[in-house]
Amino acid sequence: MTVPPLPDTMPPVSREAAGVLPSGIGELVAYGVERPGLIPLWVGEGDRPTPAFIGEAAQRALRDGATFYTRMLGIPALREALAEYVSRLYGDPVGPERFFVTVGGMHAFHTAIRIAAEPGDEVVLPTPxxxxxxxxxxxxxxxxxxxxxxxxxxxxxxxxxxRIAAAITPRTRAIVLNTPANPTGWVATRADLEAVLTIARRHRLWIVADEIYGRFCFDPAHAELGRAPSIRDVWQPEDRDRVLFVQTFSKNWAMTGWRVGWLEGPASIGRIVDGLVLYGTSGVATFLQHAAVTAIREGESLIAEQVAQARAGRAIVCDALRAVPGVELPAPPGAFYAFPRVPAEPEDICLAKRIVDEANVGLAPGSAFGPGGEGFLRLCFARSAADLTEAMRRMVPVLTPR
Amino acid sequence: MTVPPLPDTMPPVSREAAGVLPSGIGELVAYGVERPGLIPLWVGEGDRPTPAFIGEAAQRALRDGATFYTRMLGIPALREALAEYVSRLYGDPVGPERFFVTVGGMHAFHTAIRIAAEPGDEVVLPTPxxxxxxxxxxxxxxxxxxxxxxxxxxxxxxxxxxRIAAAITPRTRAIVLNTPANPTGWVATRADLEAVLTIARRHRLWIVADEIYGRFCFDPAHAELGRAPSIRDVWQPEDRDRVLFVQTFSKNWAMTGWRVGWLEGPASIGRIVDGLVLYGTSGVATFLQHAAVTAIREGESLIAEQVAQARAGRAIVCDALRAVPGVELPAPPGAFYAFPRVPAEPEDICLAKRIVDEANVGLAPGSAFGPGGEGFLRLCFARSAADLTEAMRRMVPVLTPR
Known part of the structure; x- marks a missing residue:
């Protein structure tokens, strides 16, 4: 993308701001978002609005006057609900003092990086x-x-x-571990998790653990637990002080647009998170937090429906794309994305634009996801079977060699 | 406040995070917030929940399914409503491309500083x-x-x-200009505004203009305009590229807890703000933005009521405090705080705690507001006459020399 220069009359803009990276997904969205009838599979959200029981909880809190300044770390009721949820799901008793409410998972990640890294420090990211x-x-x-x-x-x-171990330098401060992974669907094994913890212990690194797709796990071996393996399954007591979990209400509870998430980490960073939130955003609206409490307490059947829909969507997409000559798509064991490798020509961004033009389907180009993503495309299958079937009907001909 | 050390098992925390400043107001709130019957005048918010017509707009948008990912810079309807509001109030036609929705005024300020300053740069703050x-x-x-x-x-x-001019160094990047001012109630004159602009032009600085209390102006000379003087009243066309306005729905529309505000600046920084929002918070919930549109379009009588209440509260507080021997309180021309100078002993933090203990009234200590604030106390008078009258009845004896 070409970026217009800033006018000479403007005072200098900080390097961090002036150099803020463009979003490779955003480029495709900008390219195609206005097309009538386009089926958007480019971002990580479903087609289902937030269920009424969650919205009604926000409405009740609004009517009850929960419209004043809030607590920087989250209302106690939500921090307690989060602790209970995590304790139950992972069989790992944790208290509310480890939970800090954020403006979505993005703000949780941003806060984690602020805690872990200074300018010039390095953060290791397995890619794509x-x-x-x-x-x-x-x-x-x-x-x-x-x-x-x-x-x-x-x-x-x-x-x-x-390769992870070889990437560590004296400036490394954190390893980001996203499992199940966006965009690949990869799910870490216990051995992977132990190995990353060992590196983090040896070099005194933070692990920023993004397990937001943890409920979306299609491996029958994990079906009984209702979640993917977690770093919690292998950590030692002292590791609780070196893992920052970034989490969100977006995916499990169909609340992408609410901007409510959480950071979980050692209680001793509470004072720091309090200040970072105070001077950054000053918290999350209390009435949204009450809705989040309701989502957690009454949302298990919603999650089950969402996972079932994703499982069905995965089958539709995998069946259609794996039948195309030249397309490589091992079935993703987790998350809700297919990430097929497509023929090398044209490059992925051009191909994604061609799919917008010729099939009216929106995908994200693999190169947006960093090294190793070139030549792949990402599509979100957390969507109705009808939409996904139609999207496949339209786009398979574009991918098929002529 | 003493801060517990971080455990040795923890990886290093970045200097910026580890050194995040405690809030001097927060210290008092923590000291007194649990006291039954305490009248809280320590933070900048009224006692009125958000009016129903605004909450109902959020509820409608929620029911209409406005729960998906949103635009990083704000929904077009809100950016247009903001442009119309500002154009009308200031008689200064501006377009929606200058307006960027943020997570409250705090996030607007944070974003402005991110744009203006790098680590090691300097930002000039008139204090208190x-x-x-x-x-x-x-x-x-x-x-x-x-x-x-x-x-x-x-x-x-x-x-x-x-003194402002003398504080400028080669590392200065911005001057923060807050008028009407928190906590002093000071209102800049046109001459002040022109002088600050002249310094900013000469040294190629940003002006971060916080005019969030602009509607709360008690000087009869400005009553007809319905607002305080603004930097817009004196700026030249090219100055539009050097002023970043930070604004909020909190005060005018009784929406402190909603966390919706805006940044206004040159349209050419839109790409930068888009990225900063994307990687920081990923936007403000669409249904909250719809409520903000309603607040602007239908909220003028609400603002008039709020200003009238503050005017009445100002009289109650000034009459009571100015009668106390040793207290100095020139009537604040703007905003909604009284900032009396109190006798030098005890120091302001101890006195504020004593007022909690002996009067069950919560005030903010002047030293929390930086150099020049020591020996003052701040109290918010955007509150019911009954509460303020009772607060004065209780606290005047504590202030009165024995």
Whole structure:
């Protein structure tokens, strides 16, 4: 994208702001968003508005006058609900003092990076990964260090622990571990999680753990737990002081637009998070937090429906795309994205634009997700079977060799 | 406040995060917030919940399914409503492309500082001023440079332009200009505004203009306009590229807890703000923005009521406090705070705590507002006459020499 220069009359703009990275997904959205009838599979959200029971909880709190300044770390009722949810889901008793409410998962990640890294520090990112991670690290003046994962057309993606270890320098402050992963659908094994913890212990690093797709796990081995393996499954007591979990209400509870998430970490950083929130955003509206409490307490059947829809969507998309000659798509074990490798020509951004033009379907180009993503496309299958079937009907001909 | 050390098992915390400033107001709130019957005048908010017509607009948007990811710069309807509001109020036609929706005024200020200053840069703050300004500048790794204003027991506060000019160094990037001012109630004259603009032009500085109390102006000379003098009244066309306005729905529309505000600046920084929002918070919930549109379009009578209540509260508080021997309180020409100078002993923080203990009234200590604020107390008079009358009845004896 070409960027217009800033006018000479303007005072200098800070390097971090002037150099803020463009979003590779945003480029495609800008290209196609106005097309009538386009099926948008480019961003990570479903087609279902937030269910009424959650909205009604916000309305009740609004009517009750919960419209005054709020607590920087979140209202006690929500911090307690989060602690109970996490304790139950992971069989790992944790208290509310570890939970800090944020403006969505993005703000949780931003806050985690602010805690972990100073300008000039390095943050290791296994790639391909969510493009916003690069932008948020760079915005802090820190350096994202991509470490490509390995792709196998049959076995899918895997983490190369030796490459992670080799990427650590004296400036490294954190490793971002996203499992199940966006965009690849990769799910870390216990061995992966233990290996990353070992590196973090050895070098005194933070682990920024993004397990927001944890409920979206299609491996029958994990079905009984209702979640993917977590770093909690393998950590030692002292590791509780080195992991910052970034989380969100967006995916599980169909609340992408609410901008409510949370950071979980050692209670001793509460004072720091309090200040970072106070001077950054001054908290999350109390009435939205009451709705989040209701989402957690009454939302398990909603999550089950969302996971079932994603499972059905995954089958539709995988069946259609794996039948196209030249397309490689090992079935993703987690999250709600398909990330097919497509023929090398044209490059992925051009191909995604062609799919907008010729199929009226919106996908994200793999190169937006960093090294190792080139030549792939991402599409979100957390959507109705009808939409996904129609999207496949339209786009398969564009992908099929002529 | 003593801060517990971080455990040794924890990886290093960034200097900016570890050094995040405590809030001097927060210390008092923590001291007294649990007291039954306490009248809280320590923070800048009224006692009125958000009126129903605004909450109902949010509820309608929620029911209409406005729960998906939103635009980083704000929904077009809100940006247009903001442009119309500002154009009308200031007689200064501006377009929606200058308006960027933020998570309250705090996030607008944070974003403005991010644009203006890099780590090590300096930001000039006339003081006493809102304590969060110090925290937000320091959180960016930049240095707040306080420049005390002058206090006269009869004429009130005034800006010392020569001191501002003398504080400029090669590292200065911005001057924060808050008028009407928190906590002093000072209102800039046209001459003040022109003088600050002249300094900004000469040194190529940003002006971060906080005019959020602009509607709260008690000087009969400005009553007809319905607002205080603004930097817009004196700026030249090219100055539009050097002023960043930080604004909020909190005060005018009784929406402190909603966390909706806006940044106004040159349209050419739109790309930058888009990225800063994307990687920081990812926007403000669409349904909250629809409510903000309703607040602007239908809220003028609400603002008139709020200003009338503040005017009445100002009279109650000034009459009571000015009668106390040793208290100096020139009537504040704007905003909604009284900032009396109290006898030097005990120091202001101890006195504020004593007022909590003996009068069950919550005030903010003047030293929280930076150099020049020591020996003053701040109280918010945007509150019912009954509460303020009772608060004065209780606290005047504590202030009266024994």
């Amino acid at each position: 990964t969510w493009s916003n991670f690069f932008g948020a690290v760079a915005m802090q003046g820190a350096r994202p260090v991509p470490v490509p994962m390995q792709f196998d057309a049959t076995d899918g993606w895997s983490l190369d622990i030796a | 001023t809102w304590s969060n300004f110090f925290g937000a500048v320091a959180m960016q790794g930049a240095r707040p440079v306080p420049v005390p204003m002058q206090f006269d027991a009869t004429d009130g506060w005034s800006l010392d332009i020569a």
